[in-house]
Amino acid sequence: MKTIVFLDRATLSTDLPDLPFAHRWVEYPSTTPGQVVERCRDAQIVVTNKVPLTGDVLAQLPQLELIGVPAAGVNHLDMETCRQRGIEVVACPGYSTISVPEHAFALMLALRRNLVPYWRDVYDGGWSGSPTFYAELHPIKDLHGSTLGIVGAGHGGKRLAELARPFGMRVIFAERRHATVVREGYAAFDEVLREADVISLHCPLTDETRHLFGLAEFDRMKRSASLVNAARGGIVDERALMEALDRKLIANAALDVLEQEPPAADHPLLTSARTDLIVTPHVAWRTQVAMQRLVTQLTQGIEQHYAALRAKLDEAVLRALSGSLRAASQ
Known part of the structure; x- marks a missing residue:
């Protein structure tokens, strides 16, 4: 048992x-x-x-x-x-290969179209007081023709690329930050910082990737660039992100993860309704399909481990029995 x-x-x-x-x-x-x-x-x-x-x-x-x-x-x-x-x-x-990239793509669209600021301004009367039939309150950017930089070329990063290319985006995958050789299919990390209109993070949190994005990285990005993080909170230095947004080093950012979860009520990223920041509460993974895939993977992995152990035990018993029979027949 x-x-x-x-x-x-x-x-x-x-x-x-x-x-x-x-x-x-x-x-x-x-x-x-x-x-x-x-x-x-x-x-x-x-x-x-x-x-x-x-x-x-x-x-x-x-x-x-x-x-x-x-x-x-x-x-x-x-x-x-x-x-x-x-x-x-x-x-x-890989259980969230569908759900997390879709969430990241939705956040990317929301940032480039400034959907959250527009929604707030419309309800504050920003459209009603317009002298024309429209109200251009914030800049709007197309995905088509823009460059998406992806950090992390695993299941999630590759799936996001599949979603982005039909929208006409150029997709580049970032090489490791301090790599001396750039692998085929990748671009140097600094090149991605310079060229990307949107950077989306899909790498694991390790000693190498902790605070991968700090003030120095934000300073090398385009001033019109957007950052999306639906991977792990510690990949982004949150204090540096706040400063980068305040100094307008980048245009905006969207986070589905934070360094501490759940965050404190007085977390600096949550205490003011910024127009250049979207935060969702680590829910990119929680679709019904993803949950079912998660449970299936978990239980199958446990089953396979103990099935393999049983198979090895059975094999050992058979070998021992065979040896005993040979010894008895001699």
């Missing part, structure tokens, strides 16, 4: 199917870091969307065999300790 502990069940609204081996689920809506060891002490499988599992915590979970992550990123896990301990990690890369 496997004990499966889900540390933050409230993050996943979809039902979980039964697994093809004896097990019991223990679910908690949410879990603080200080509660992890007590709740997982007897678990063979732990499922965590965002609750951190550090090396110190893992050292206190001797029965742990597998960690399930109902998300694409695993930056909340101590992966080195997992490798050393032989703890399998089942994540779900």
Whole structure:
């Protein structure tokens, strides 16, 4: 009997199917870091969307065999300790290949067309008081003929490129920031900063990508450029973004993720209704289709791990039995 502990069940609204081996689920809506060891002490499988599992915590979970992550990123896990301990990690890369790029594309359209400022101004009387039949209150940019720079050429980045090209956008993928060689199909990072009208982030959060976009990067972008981040909050230095918007180093930005989630009520990006910033509450991934794909990937990954272990065990038993039979016949 496997004990499966889900540390933050409230993050996943979809039902979980039964697994093809004896097990019991223990679910908690949410879990603080200080509660992890007590709740997982007897678990063979732990499922965590965002609750951190550090090396110190893992050292206190001797029965742990597998960690399930109902998300694409695993930056909340101590992966080195997992490798050393032989703890399998089942994540779900690619489950949101449709939903996140569509959300990023919607944000990009909203920024280039200044939809949010227009919506606010219309309800404040900006159209009613116009001397003409229209009210050109903010600049409007076409996607057609513009350049989209994509940082991250995985499932999400490639899907966004597929959405952008039929709109007539030129798409360039950014090489790693400090790369000495530019791979085929990529452009140098600084070249993307200089040429892109929109930059959309689709890379994981790692030591290399943390604060990948700071004041120096914003200063090298076009003054008319837009930034979209539907990847991970820590990729953008939020203080630098605030300064870049205040100094008009870039035109505007849209974020579906922040460095701390949920953010504090007095978070600087949320305390004023800026016309050059859109923030959505990390919901790009939460479509019905994406949720079903997520659950399917997670459960299939867990099933496949234990099926492989059973197959190895069966093979070992057969080898041992065969050896015993040969020895008995001699």
